[in-house]
Amino acid sequence: MRALVCHSYGPPENLTLQETPTLIPDRSQILIDVYAASLNFPDTLQIQGKYQFQPPMPFIPGSEIGGVVRSVGADVKGFAQGDRVMAAPSIGGIAEQVLAAPSAVRHIPDNMDFKTAAGFAMVYTTAWHALKQRAQLRPGETLLVLGASGGVGMAAVELGKLLGARVIAAASSAEKLDFVSQLDPDELLNYGDGDLKEKVKALTDDKGADVIFDPVGGSLFDQATRCIHWNGRILVVGFASGRIPEYKANLALLKGASMVGVFLxxxxxxxxxxxxxxxRELLDLYGKGSVKPVISQTFALEDYVAAFNVFSERQAMGKVVLSLRAD
Ligand SMILES: NC(=O)c1ccc[n+]([C@@H]2O[C@H](COP(=O)([O-])OP(=O)(O)OC[C@H]3O[C@@H](n4cnc5c(N)ncnc54)[C@H](OP(=O)(O)O)[C@@H]3O)[C@@H](O)[C@H]2O)c1
Structure with a gap:
C-alpha cells in the first residue's frame, strides 16, 4: 500500500510517499481502507518533532480518517467488513490502509461522506467538551471565539450557537470572516490589525465576553484576559500563534475570572x-443536520506538501482533507 512516511523531522517536504508493507490485523484490530484523511494542526507539529506525543521513527502521520472496514480480528465485536466508519488511530492515517482498535472506530451516519467523517471527531469533540464541561456555557452568555475560521474555532462557533450563546466569531482577515459568516454567528470581529480588546468591549457594552474560546494564544490571549466579563472563563485550547502566554493573576482577581484548561x-x-x-450527542446532531462541518480544502494524496502548508501559512479555513479514494 502507499503511505506517507516521516523518516526525519522537518517540513512536509521531508516526508516520503512510498510503498509500505500490507497491514494484517491482529485478533483485536480493525483494518480499514482509507478514503479520506484529515489534517489537524498537531500533525504539522508532529512531523517537526514539536508535539507533546512523538511516535518512534519512522512513522506515518495522520490521526483521523474516514473509510470502509476491510477485515476485523477474531475478537472484534460490533464491526464487520464493509462498514462505513470514522477512526482516530492517533498515527498511521495518511495511508491507503490503517489499523485501529475498536475503541477508536465509530460507525458514521448514512448522510456523512468520508471526507466529513475524516474531519469530524477531533474538532467537534474538543469544542463540545470545552463549551459544555469546561466553560459550562449558558444560554444568553456571550461567547468570543478566536481563530473562528480554523478547525476547532469553526466547531466552537456552531456549537456555541446550538447552546444558545451570543457568539462573536473573531478572525484575522475579511476573507476568513466571510468564511465564518456561513456558520451564522451573531457578530463578526476582525483582529487582523492587532486590536481585539477594544473591539470586544464595543460589542459587549464595555463588559467583555463571558466565555472566550482561545486556540491561538500569544498576544490575543493577553488581550482577551482584559476583555472578559465578571465571572468570565477563558478556555485555553491551543497555541497556534506559537507563543504560550502567561495569565496575570491580578486580572483573574479583578474580573472574578478563571482560566480553564481544555485537553481532549x-x-x-x-x-x-x-x-x-x-x-454520541455530536453524531446525533450531525444526523439531524444541526451541525455542518465545512471541508474547505481537499487535496490529492500526492499534494500532501500543499495540504500541510495550509496550516504553517495560516491559511486553514474549516477542515483540510487528503482524498485517497473516490467516495
Ligand atoms: N486542547 C485540545 O485538546 C486541542 C484539540 C485540538 C486542537 N488543539 C489545538 O488548537 C489549535 C488550533 O487547531 P486547529 O486544528 O483548529 O488549527 P487551524 O485550523 O490551523 O486554526 C488555528 C487558527 O489559529 C489562528 N492563528 C493565529 N496565528 C497563527 C499562526 N501563526 N499559525 C497558524 N494559525 C494561527 C488562525 O486564525 P487567524 O488567522 O484568524 O488568527 C487559525 O485559523 C492548535 O494549537 C491545536 O494544537 C487543541
Whole structure:
C-alpha cells in the first residue's frame, strides 16, 4: 500500500510517499481502507518533532480518517467488513490502509461522506467538551471565539450557537470572516490589525465576553484576559500563534475570572463515559443536520506538501482533507 512516511523531522517536504508493507490485523484490530484523511494542526507539529506525543521513527502521520472496514480480528465485536466508519488511530492515517482498535472506530451516519467523517471527531469533540464541561456555557452568555475560521474555532462557533450563546466569531482577515459568516454567528470581529480588546468591549457594552474560546494564544490571549466579563472563563485550547502566554493573576482577581484548561486526550482517559456521551450527542446532531462541518480544502494524496502548508501559512479555513479514494 502507499503511505506517507516521516523518516526525519522537518517540513512536509521531508516526508516520503512510498510503498509500505500490507497491514494484517491482529485478533483485536480493525483494518480499514482509507478514503479520506484529515489534517489537524498537531500533525504539522508532529512531523517537526514539536508535539507533546512523538511516535518512534519512522512513522506515518495522520490521526483521523474516514473509510470502509476491510477485515476485523477474531475478537472484534460490533464491526464487520464493509462498514462505513470514522477512526482516530492517533498515527498511521495518511495511508491507503490503517489499523485501529475498536475503541477508536465509530460507525458514521448514512448522510456523512468520508471526507466529513475524516474531519469530524477531533474538532467537534474538543469544542463540545470545552463549551459544555469546561466553560459550562449558558444560554444568553456571550461567547468570543478566536481563530473562528480554523478547525476547532469553526466547531466552537456552531456549537456555541446550538447552546444558545451570543457568539462573536473573531478572525484575522475579511476573507476568513466571510468564511465564518456561513456558520451564522451573531457578530463578526476582525483582529487582523492587532486590536481585539477594544473591539470586544464595543460589542459587549464595555463588559467583555463571558466565555472566550482561545486556540491561538500569544498576544490575543493577553488581550482577551482584559476583555472578559465578571465571572468570565477563558478556555485555553491551543497555541497556534506559537507563543504560550502567561495569565496575570491580578486580572483573574479583578474580573472574578478563571482560566480553564481544555485537553481532549486527557479528558478521554479520565472521563471515558462522558467523552462517549459527548460523541454520541455530536453524531446525533450531525444526523439531524444541526451541525455542518465545512471541508474547505481537499487535496490529492500526492499534494500532501500543499495540504500541510495550509496550516504553517495560516491559511486553514474549516477542515483540510487528503482524498485517497473516490467516495
Ligand atoms: N486542547 C485540545 O485538546 C486541542 C484539540 C485540538 C486542537 N488543539 C489545538 O488548537 C489549535 C488550533 O487547531 P486547529 O486544528 O483548529 O488549527 P487551524 O485550523 O490551523 O486554526 C488555528 C487558527 O489559529 C489562528 N492563528 C493565529 N496565528 C497563527 C499562526 N501563526 N499559525 C497558524 N494559525 C494561527 C488562525 O486564525 P487567524 O488567522 O484568524 O488568527 C487559525 O485559523 C492548535 O494549537 C491545536 O494544537 C487543541
Amino acid at each position: 486526550g486527557r479528558f478521554r482517559k479520565e472521563e471515558p463515559h462522558l467523552y462517549e456521551e459527548n460523541f
